[in-house]
Amino acid sequence: MNMIDIENVSFAYSGKVEALKNVSLCVRKGEWVTILGHNGSGKSTLAKLIVGLLKPQTGTIRVDGVELSERTVYDIRKKVGIVFQNPDNQFVGVTVRDDIAFGLENLQIPREEMVERIERYAKRVDMYSYLNKEPQALSGGQKQRVAIAGILAMRTEAIIFDEATSMLDPDGRKRILSYMRKLRDEGVTVVTITHDMREAVQSDRIVVLKDGEVLKADKSENVLKDKETLEQSNLELLLPLEVLHGLEKKKSTNEELKEFLWQLSLNG
């Protein structure tokens, strides 16, 4: 069964700039899907549409079989959580504890259960010892982990990571990616929105967006091998894949391969 169904969705900001054009895609339950695209491809707009922060001009969005509308948007937000790009702009509470509690208070979870969930999910993202800390005392990666704990505590069935690692250092990025993997293994539906190929590699499927249109949607392996599509959408190929494509082109000798790798390194 599909967790998210998007059919013929179009959206334009202020009725002028068309961010999404007739987009259709689906995300199955328990699947990890990456929405890949360069800046301005419409991927963040798509994330906001799924959680009902924006309203599509045409088309329908279904979450767990329920069509998104003004009436159902609050129920849908109980099923889909979202972690945004800038960890500073989503920290509502005065302390880590308060911030994790924010979503739970909104869902009217009883206090005792709230306390239990806050501690459990703070431990899960290694932020237990920071529960009484204020946001100023945390690094970007730590704030992002708090944001993830806040969504995990709400126990949503799907989580969207909207460029959630783009402002983090390599360590922070690795950590968040490991959480994504664990979540998928536990059966949570994960949607990552990124322009970073290294993130996309680990997901089950990739949807490539370009100028508001779906360029390709397939298994990760197939998309990553499709050099033409990736180049068309201005995405940078990963080094091993470049090598792979280079090797596939012609059977190279060791010397030719060395030269090819050298040229590749020089071109960044």
Place this chain on the structure above:
Amino acid sequence: MNRIVIGRYIPGNSFLYRMDPRTKLIAMILLMVGVFLIQSFLHMFVALALVTLILVFGRLSVKRVYLGLRPLVFLLMFTFLFQVLFNRQGELLYSLALHYTILNLSLAFMVVLLWGFTKRFIRFRLLYFLGAVVGIFALLHSISFGVVLGEGTFAVYEQGLSTAFFIMVRLIIIITLSTILTITTKPTDLNLGLESILRPLRVLRINAEEIAMIIAISLRYIPTLLEEANKIMLAQASRGVDFQEGKLKDKVIQVVSLLVPMFIISFQRSDDLANAMEARSFVPGQERTRLHILRWSKLDTVALACTSLALAGVVLLRVVGW
């Protein structure tokens, strides 16, 4: 900007920290009303002594509160001087004849220039400023030869001096009381206390929760925005902007160049935050459960009784006319 103490919570452990935020808020309001009702010098000194005692018994650093007052010293001085110079009611206490001659006016102008050029090298600028003002008055009083352009007097009246004193001490007490409140109360608790106190306003269809949420988010984002302002100032300083020195016109341009990006960033942040809040199922006006629960203790009853008695005492003194 980091020296501002007002609005900051500083962890500690004293009876002030153990009190319910509602008690502290109500007590602060009662004491402030009391301070405004006081009319005698003696009572004002007693009030000032009581506030100092609260600081001492509350194990709060007097120095820290004083440091919090420092950014407001200019405002306090201005209020004091304004009253002393322009309130001419009551008995004349002191009068100083001033002569406006070309020589002493030129000298006064030179003192102003000297002060303007040298103030950046002086550590105690306020004292230096006061010294310059006294120097100008001394010049205008003592030099009377040469072409006299006019005569004047610097007069201090009883009413002016007493009003200046009362306004200044009242301001000091009020700022100290609010600093005590914010230093000893976590923003979350302050928010809950405020929400609880404002709840009866529901009768007037005023949503206390929303007001409390607005205040909580404002408090939460003060440090973030200060940090942002610092970053912009550093970025601009690296491109040659000097926020410390320069003419008034330059300073106005510099402040505008800081305010414009700050406004843009604030609007961007508020938009992102609103999205994050909505995505986490926040619906304005909808019932929410609470992680923090306020608990009333005997200490709160005693504290509230004491402040109520103090206010009653001040009202009584005012009615009796002591």
